[in-house]
Amino acid sequence: MLTIAMPKGRIFEEAAALLREAGYKLPPEFDESRKLIIEVPEENMRFFLAKPMDVATYVEHGVADLGIAGKDVLLEEERDVYELIDLKISPCYLAVAGLPNTSIDEVAPKIATKYPSAASAYYRTKGEQVEIIKLNGSIELAPMIGLADRIVDIVSTGRTLKENGLVEYEKIVDITSRLIVNPVSYRMKDQEIGQLVSRLSEIISEKAV
Amino acid sequence: MSKLLMFEKPVGMRDTLPHIYETKRKLKEAVEKEMRSWGYRFIETPALEYYETVGEASAILDRQLFKLLDQAGHTLVLRPDMTAPIARVAASKLLKERVPLRLAYSANVYRAQQREGGRAAEFEQIGVEMIGDQTTSADAELISLLVSVLKKAGLKRFQVSLGHIRFTDELFKQILGTEERAEYLRRFLYEKNYVGYREYVKSLSLSSIDKQRLLRFLDLSGGKECLEKASELIEGQAGREAIEELNSVYERLEEYGVAEYIKFDLPLVSHMSYYTGLLFEVYAEGVGVPVGNGGRYDQLLEKFGRPASATGFGLRVDMLIRALDELAEEEAVHCILFSNERRVEAIQEAAARREKGEAVLLQDVNGVEDVDRFTEAYASVSFFLGKAASGKGN
Numbered sequence: 121m122l123t124i125a126m127p128k129g130r131i132f133e134e135a136a137a138l139l140r141e142a143g144y145k146l147p148p149e150f151d152e153s154r155k156l157i158i159e160v161p162e163e164n165m166r167f168f169l170a171k172p173m174d175v176a177t178y179v180e181h182g183v184a185d186l187g188i189a190g191k192d193v194l195l196e197e198e199r200d201v202y203e204l205i206d207l208k209i210s211p212c213y214l215a216v217a218g219l220p221n222t223s224i225d226e227v228a229p230k231i232a233t234k235y236p237s238a239a240s241a242y243y244r245t246k247g248e249q250v251e252i253i254k255l256n257g258s259i260e261l262a263p264m265i266g267l268a269d270r271i272v273d274i275v276s277t278g279r280t281l282k283e284n285g286l287v288e289y290e291k292i293v294d295i296t297s298r299l300i301v302n303p304v305s306y307r308m309k310d311q312e313i314g315q316l317v318s319r320l321s322e323i324i325s326e327k328a329v
Numbered sequence: 330m331s332k333l334l335m336f337e338k339p340v341g342m343r344d345t346l347p348h349i350y351e352t353k354r355k356l357k358e359a360v361e362k363e364m365r366s367w368g369y370r371f372i373e374t375p376a377l378e379y380y381e382t383v384g385e386a387s388a389i390l391d392r393q394l395f396k397l398l399d400q401a402g403h404t405l406v407l408r409p410d411m412t413a414p415i416a417r418v419a420a421s422k423l424l425k426e427r428v429p430l431r432l433a434y435s436a437n438v439y440r441a442q443q444r445e446g447g448r449a450a451e452f453e454q455i456g457v458e459m460i461g462d463q464t465t466s467a468d469a470e471l472i473s474l475l476v477s478v479l480k481k482a483g484l485k486r487f488q489v490s491l492g493h494i495r496f497t498d499e500l501f502k503q504i505l506g507t508e509e510r511a512e513y514l515r516r517f518l519y520e521k522n523y524v525g526y527r528e529y530v531k532s533l534s535l536s537s538i539d540k541q542r543l544l545r546f547l548d549l550s551g552g553k554e555c556l557e558k559a560s561e562l563i564e565g566q567a568g569r570e571a572i573e574e575l576n577s578v579y580e581r582l583e584e585y586g587v588a589e590y591i592k593f594d595l596p597l598v599s600h601m602s603y604y605t606g607l608l609f610e611v612y613a614e615g616v617g618v619p620v621g622n623g624g625r626y627d628q629l630l631e632k633f634g635r636p637a638s639a640t641g642f643g644l645r646v647d648m649l650i651r652a653l654d655e656l657a658e659e660e661a662v663h664c665i666l667f668s669n670e671r672r673v674e675a676i677q678e679a680a681a682r683r684e685k686g687e688a689v690l691l692q693d694v695n696g697v698e699d700v701d702r703f704t705e706a707y708a709s710v711s712f713f714l715g716k717a718a719s720g721k722g723n
Contacts, residue, residue, distance in 0.1 A: 181447060182617015200618075202521040206528075298524055304612045304619065307490050307592065310550070 121164050122305075122312050125184035127172035131297050134209040135188045142319040164312075176201055176300060185305035186313065191295045192274055195238040202301040204317060208324055212276035214238065214292040217263075219285070224269040232262035232271045239272035242292050260284040341442040341450025352650055352657040353453075356482050357435060360455055360644070363481045367474050369433035369457050374414040376437070380404035386632045387413040388603040393440040395450075407439035411454055412641055413629065419460045420633035428637075429461035435646075449647055456623070456643030460630065463638035465574055468607050468625065469581030475611065475623070475642050476587040484652050486614040489590055490550070491578070492597030494604050494624075496571035500546060500563055504539045514543070518598040523547055549595035553579060559595055574607060599624070611644070613652035620648040661708035662688045666700065669693070671713040678713065 126132055133151065140146055144163050157168045170178055172190060176199040179187040187201075192214060194203060214235070218224070232253045233239040243250045253268055255261075260280060262268040274295060275281060281288060299320065301313060338344075345353065361371065377397075378384065381404070384394055389409035397405050408414055411434045423430055435455040442448045457474065459467050472489060479487050497518070501511035510533070517526035530543045542562045549555045549562075556579075560572050575593065582588045599608055599622055608624030623642025630637040650656075663682060667675035672693075679689045690707065694714060697703045704710045 180617070200521070203524045206524045302617055303521065304617055307488055307594065307610075307612045308486070308614055310592075 121166060122186060122309065122316070123166045123168070123184045125170050125175045125178040125187035126167050127175050127188055127190070127297075128169050129172065131172060131188060131190060131210045132169070135207070135297065138207060138209060138320065138323065142316075142323045144319075173197070179300050179302050182302045182304055185302055185309055186316070187300045188297055189300050190274075190297050191293070192235060192238070194298060194300070195241075195293070196235045198237070199300075200303065202303060202306050203298050204301050204306075205299045205321055205324070207297045207299055207320065208328070209297045210276075211294070211296050212274045213294045214242075214272065215275045215288050216270050216272055216290040216292065217260075217275070217281050217286045217288045218270040219263050220287045222263075222269070229270065230268040232259055232268035233273060234259060235272060238292075242272065260286055339450065341440075341448055343449055343451070348656055348659055349650065351659050352653070353646060355657045356649060356653070357453075357455060357646065359481045359483070360478050360649075361433070361435060363478050364433045364455075364457055364474065367431075367470075367477075369431045369474075371433045371435065372415065372418065373434070373436065374408070374411070374418060376407055376439075377405045378408050378414060378417075380406045382633075383408065383413045383417055386416065386629060388600050388626075389440060393442075395439050395441050408436075409440050410438050411436055411456065411643065412458060412626070415458050415641075416460075416629045416639065417633050419458075419637070419639075420630050420635035424461065424630075424635055424637060429459060429467070431457065431459050433457045453646040454643045455646055456621070456641060458639060458641035460639040461637045462640075463627070465577045466581065468574075468578050468640055469585065471623065471640055471642060472578070472582060472591070472609065473585040473587050475621070475644075476585075476590050478644070479590075479611070479613075479620075479649075482649055482653075484613055484620075484649065485654065487590065487620070487652070488592055488612050489609050490592050490594040490597055490612065491575060491607065491609045492594050492599075493571045493575050493607050494598065495606055496559065496563065496568055496575075496595060497546075497598065499565065499568035499571065500542070503564060503568070504535065504543060505533070515598060515601065518596050519601055523596075547596050550593060552592065555593045555595070571606070578607060603629075607640070609642070611642075613648070616648050616651045618648060620645055620652055660688055662690050664690045664692060664704055664707035664710045665713060666692050666694045666697070666704070666710065667713040668695070668715060670716050675713040678711070 126135060136146060136150060146160060150158060157166065159166050173193055175187040175189040176193055176197045178184040179201045180199040188207065190210065229250045230253055231239055231250045232255050234255060236252045236254045240252050259271045259273045262271055263286060264284060270289065272292065275288060278288065306313060380396060384406035387409050394409055395407040399405055415432055415434065419430055435453065437451055438454050439451050442450045457471065459471055475489065497515065498511065501514055505511050514526060514529065517529060526547065527544060530540055546562060549559050556572055556576055560569065563569065563572065579588065579591065582591055597608065597610065599610060603626055604624040605627040606625035609622065610619045611621040613620045621642055621644035625640040627638040630639055665675050665679055675691060679691050682689045694700065
C-alpha cells in the first residue's frame with residue numbers, strides 16, 4: 121500500500137484532478153472531506169492532508185511514501201527526498217517585490233519572507249548580504265508598513281501585489297508542484313511507485329502537447 | 330539562550346532505557362558473532378581524533394562534525410564515522426602485519442544535527458572494512474556478509490541497492506566533455522533532484538541521442554536486466570569495466586545465494602566524492618532512512634600515507650532496531666525479599682540460583698515501601714521474612 125501526503129488548499133484540487141485523469145478512482149467525498157486521513161482501498165492507497173510546508177517533512181521521515189509539494193517548499197526545506205516528476209500544476213514563481221521606485225538600504229537591507237532559507241540562498245548567490253525577517257503570512261504588509269525594504273514571496277497572477285501597490289523587482293525561480301518520494305520507499309516499493317510515476321508522466325506529457 | 334532545565338540533553342542525544350538496551354544487546358551479539366565467524370577481527374579506536382587528520386579524511390560533511398579544542402590548541406573532532414579512524418590505524422600499523430586485512434567495529438559515532446528532532450546526533454554503527462584487496466571477490470564477500478548479518482539480526486524484508494560511481498562518471502565524461510558539467514549533474518543525483526537533472530539535460534546543447542542517453546540513465550534500476558540496458562548507454566573501456574565489475578559481483582552473489590536481496594540502482598550517488606567504485610545502500614521495510622551503506626573507497630588510505638584499496642559497510646544499530654518487528658523481551662529476574670533475621674539464608678539462596686544461571690535480585694524488605702508494586706516487575710518472587718524457616722513462597 122502507498123501512503124501519500126497531500127497538501128491542503130490551493131494545490132490539492134489540481135493534484136486530485138491529475139490523479140483522477142491518471143485513472144485513479146478517488147471517492148467523490150475526497151475533495152470536501154474534513155477527515156485528515158482518507159483510505160482508498162480500491163487503489164490500495166491511503167492519503168492524508170497536511171500543511172503544504174509540512175509535506176516534505178512527512179515524506180522524509182518515511183511516514184508517507186510519496187507526497188505532492190510545491191518547489192517552493194522543497195527549496196526552503198531541503199529535505200532528503202527524491203524529487204521525481206514535475207507535475208506542472210499550480211504554476212507560480214518566487215519573486216522579489218517592494219514599493220515602486222524605492223532602492224534598498226545599503227547597510228542592512230531587510231527582506232521579509234515566508235521562505236527564509238530560500239531567500240537567503242538567493243541573496244548569497246547574488247553576493248549581497250541582507251537581513252531576513254521571517255513572517256508567516258500577509259508578506260505584502262511588510263514594505264507597506266515599513267518593516268522591510270523588499271519581500272520574497274510567491275507570485276501567481278500578480279494581483280495581490282498590484283492591489284497593495286507593490287511592484288515586482290526580480291524573478292527568482294519558477295515554481296510548480298512536484299511528486300516527491302521517500303528514498304527507502306523508492307526502492308522497497310519500486311513496482312507500485314513506478315506504476316504511479318509512469319501513469320502520471322503519461323498524463324503530464326499528453327497535456328504538454 | 331534560555332537557562333537549561335536539568336532534564337535537558339543536547340539536540341539529537343538519546344538515552345537507552347532497559348528494554349531497548351536488551352534488544353540492542355541481543356542484536357549486536359548476533360551481528361558481531363556473524364562478523365567474527367567470517368574471520369573479521371574487532372578493533373576499537375578513540376572517540377576523539379584530530380580534525381586535520383581523521384576529521385578532514387572523513388566522508389561526513391564538515392558542518393556535521395562536533396569540534397573541540399585540546400590544551401595545545403589543536404582542533405579535535407568526535408569521530409563522525411569509523412571508516413576514517415580504521416584507515417588511520419590500518420595505514421600506520423596493521424598493514425605492515427599482513428595484507429589483506431579484515432576488520433570489524435561496533436562503536437558510537439557523532440554527527441551534529443542542526444535541524445529539529447528525529448535525527449540522532451550520537452548513534453552506534455556496526456560494520457566491517459576489508460583493506461588491501463581490490464578484487465570483486467572482496468566486494469561480493471562484503472555484500473554477502475552484509476545480507477547474512479541482516480538475517481541474523483532478525484530483519485525480514487530488506488534490500489541492497491548497488492551502484493557504481495565509475496559508470497556514472499564515465500557516462501557523464503563521455504557525453505558532457507567537461508568535469509564542471511559532470512559535477513553539476515552529479516550534484517542533482519546526490520540531491521535526488523531528478524526533475525532538476527532532466528531540466529538541466531534538456532537545456533544543454535547536445536545531440537538528441539546524447540540527451541536520451543542521459544535521461545535513460547535515470548531509469549537504470551531494477552534487476553540484472555538493467556546492466557544490459559546500461560551497456561547500451563556506455564561506450565569505451567572504463568565504462569564497460571564498471572559494468573563488468575557489477576556483473577561479476579552479481580554472479581558471485583548468486584553463488585553465495587543472496588542475489589534475491591540485491592537490486593541495481595545506477596543513478597545512486599551516496600556521496601559527492603568519497604566512493605571510487607561499487608557503492609551500495611541498505612533499506613529495510615518500515616524504516617524511512619537507509620539502515621546502512623558502504624562501498625569501495627580506494628583513495629582514503631592514501632590520505633594516511635599508505636595507498637591501498639579498501640571496501641566496507643556500516644550499519645546503524647538504532648535503525649536496525651526500528652526495522653525489527655518486535656523488541657526483545659527482558660530477561661526474567663527472580664526477586665528475593667528478605668528481612669534481617671533471614672538475611673544469610675537469602676544470600677545463600679541467591680548465590681545458589683545465580684550459580685545455575687538465573688538472574689536474581691536481593692531486596693531488604695525494609696527498603697521497600699509498597700511491596701506489591703515492587704514485586705510486580707519480576708517474573709517470580711520468594712520471601713525470606715520473619716523468624717520461621719518455612720515462609721517461602723512465590
